[in-house]
Amino acid sequence: MKAAVWTDYGKIEIKEVPVPEIGKNEALLKVRAAGVCVTDLHVFTGKFLYGKPPHILGHEICGEIVKTGEDAKDLPLGMRVVVETSVGCGKCDECKKGNRHLCANREEIGTAPYAGGYAQYVKVPAQNVVPVADNVSDEEAAIFESVVCPCGGLMRLGVKFGETVAVFGVGPAGIAFIQTAKALGAGRVIAIARNRKRLERVLHFGADEIICSADEDVAARLSQLTDGKGVDLICETTGAEKIIEETADYIANGGRILLYGLPAENSDISFPVKSIIMKQAQVDGVENNPFVWRPLMKLVSGGRINLKDMVTHTFSLDKIEDAFSLLENKKEDPIKIVVYPWK
Ligand SMILES: [Zn+2]
Ligand SMILES: [Zn+2]
Incomplete structure (x- = not known):
């Protein structure tokens, strides 16, 4: 089969490799489409030292079940899955x-020993496949995983009916938070970012107000928009030290702060403990969880979360290096990129 093999930092080669042999609790998927995640880019370039080459990356996968192990025969062949x-x-x-995301010995699809989806076939544990709704396309399914973590964070923390949510950062995670917060009943969602062009784009995804931090006073605007009360819930996706530190200034009494953006390895954050205590705020961290996948599929299928317009670029797998450089240079402002191993 054809695979994009990460052979060295910054280097990926299209190679012929054997189709994986499955174990009795595994399924073999024909990869229909795979999402390119900024995490993959950082692993590929060596910015995140997570796994090492040679390896097949890619953890955002839409596939079709073509073979099942003897203990996974209940999975129907031909079913499309994420x-x-x-x-x-x-x-x-x-x-x-059922909390495999909290397992101390947790492993991840796309990180050794599990090869990822930048190939024509991939093998995965049978319990990890989730059916794709008929009206959700391969392309949408390929980026489904990128919405899972934000959605899971809000599912755990809850969005109360009518409350005000502020989202810092307007990349794929920010857009996922905006859409999920609206789907869960937020009254008003305010998006904040430096780049006005990227910021204006999120009005399409349901943001009610935008604040450009490059030329507006974020604190003053948030105060004005909330009648001086502060926002009920903050979703932080940038990982920027200053923004993380300032979240406590923007939050209302009894508010919640959801941290998602990973700060740089050497960052030195002085978290405002006193404000957090005095405001009786709640601080939460968010990552993937297994319980969000099936409910989220219903939201996507029901048109409550728009994945279609998040895919701005597609490539054949042969051109995956171009996909990575597009993501790195951000010239054309991609939101999500999808690669096709069979096109
Ligand atoms: Zn991802
Ligand atoms: Zn375990």
């Missing part, structure tokens, strides 16, 4: 509760 990324040990207390 692939839940966390693989637990199956034996610890968290795994037994």
Whole structure:
């Protein structure tokens, strides 16, 4: 089969490799489309030292089941699926509760020993496949995973009917937070970012107000928009030290702060503990969880979350290097990029 093999930092080669052999609890998927995630880019370039070459990357996968192991025969051949990324040990207390995302020995699809979806076929544990609704396209399904983490964070923290949510950053995660917050009943969603062109784009995805931090006073605008009360819920996707520190200034009494953007390795954040305590605020971290996949598929299928317009560029797998450089240079302002291994 054809695969894009990450052979060295900054280097990827299209190669012929054997189709994976499946175990008895695994399924073989024909990859129909795969999303290119900024995490893959950072692993590929060595910015995140997570796994090492040679390896096949790609954790955002839409595939079709073409073969099942002897203990996975209940999975219908031909079914289109997305692939839940966390693989637990199956034996610890968290795994037994279904919390494989909290397993101390958790592994991830796309990170060794699990090859990813930048190939014509991929093998995955049978319990990790989630059916794709008929009216959701391969392209939409390919980027489904990128909305899972933001959606999971809001599912856990909850959005109360009519409350005000502020989202910092307007990349794919910011757009996912905006759409999910609206779908869950937010009264008003305010998006904040430096780049006005990118910021204006999120009005299309349901943001009610935008604040350009390059030429507006964020604190004053947030105060004005909330009658001096502060916002009820902040979703932070940038990982920028200054923004993380300032979230406590913007939050209302009893508000919630959801941290998603990873700060740089060497960053030095002085978190405003005193404000958090005095405002009785709640601070939460967010990552993937297995319970969000199926409900989220219903939201996407029902048209509550728009994945279609988040895909701004597509490439054949042969051109994956071009996809990475597009993502890195940001010249054309991609939101999400999808690659096709069979086109
Ligand atoms: Zn991803
Ligand atoms: Zn476990």
